[in-house]
Amino acid sequence: MSILKSLVPILILLIGSLYLYQNYTQIPTTITSGITFLPHMLAIIIIGLSTHFNRSSIFFYTILLITINVVVRLGWAEITLVHALISVFLPTLLLALTLIPDRGILNVKAIPAYALIMALGIFSVYIFKSTPDWAMWLLLNDWLPAQYFDWTQLSQTALLVSIITIISLLIIYILNPSPHTAAGFGVLILLIIQVHFFDKPHSLFVFSSAALLMCLYAIMQESWRMAYLDELTGLPARRALKEKFQKIGGLYTVAMLDVDHFKKFNDIYGHDVGDAVLRMIAAKMSRVSGGGLAYRYGGEEFSLVFPGKNTDDAWPHLDTLREEIANSLFVTNRADRRKSNTGKSEKPRSVAVTVSIGISDSRGDHSSPWDILKLADKALYRAKGMGRNCVCE
8 A cells, every 4th residue: 555655646647648648739728838838837846845855856857857858849859869868868867866865965965966967968978979889789779670669769779778767666666665766757757758759749848747746746745744754653743643633523532652661771772772662663553453543742652543432442452552562572682783702693682662551532521632632641641650561541
């Protein structure tokens, strides 16, 4: 499900752009005249937003889209060698920029990305000016019978590179799904389509606009993630809980969860291990049964909301969660095991982590969800007073 979450909007934009391209002549002139200026406005907006949020991948995707627009508008793409160069280098460059870690736009760590773009640009100019035989053979040679490829204007080399880059980027997205990788996948396909249909006057406006909308979607997803998700655990943060409380009504249960002796745990094993414990607990909370919604409240405290359930209904699910956490031994030296002087690996050290949970529901005379949360917090302290590792109402 997480794989499809960011990819579905990209696929919708992709299918929509192909439909719009096929039916472009049926669109009223007043609308098509606006589409002509849409890529320019989108590019300015996305460059500004990507710079503001320091999203280098989206920034560079936009630069590649601007590049192909300039090349096509100036008529350079009509030159066979130039067409082959952009058909091969732009998809390759997009794949490489996706693989480079997102290190910002205007800082020293972004130098590798700029160096790669500059190197490919200089190399392309060199090939165009000197037209070496090896380059012409590599870029324009027909490796298979030409009659099988009369459906595309791409050279066979460019077509092979396009297929390889699409498969590679799809694998990268499946292994590590994210909004910017999904956008990169969509932009890659539209870049290839643009090169294929470069001689159609409206293809540039339609496919460039769709690709830039993909970039805008990725920026919006990223800004939402920064605002609403906790960076350490990946759970929705307190702001998301606040919005949930603004919309919730009727019967519901709120639970407060706290890691037992967490400060002592940090002092003994260090903050890195403590962070790993919080991530482990958050992962188990995100899979809590009973329709519970997990949030990180702050520090070692978490919240759970069970819409449509009272405390009696939510209790078994919370107790199952508490028991699952208590039974999951945590390896404290997983990341830094070192061999001893005898050459043997250090034995893993495991510790039990427990949590205390307090719950309250909306039955009774409570003015707001925050009042219910306070009652759950008081119940949490009663759970700690009862010896911890329990659920208390």
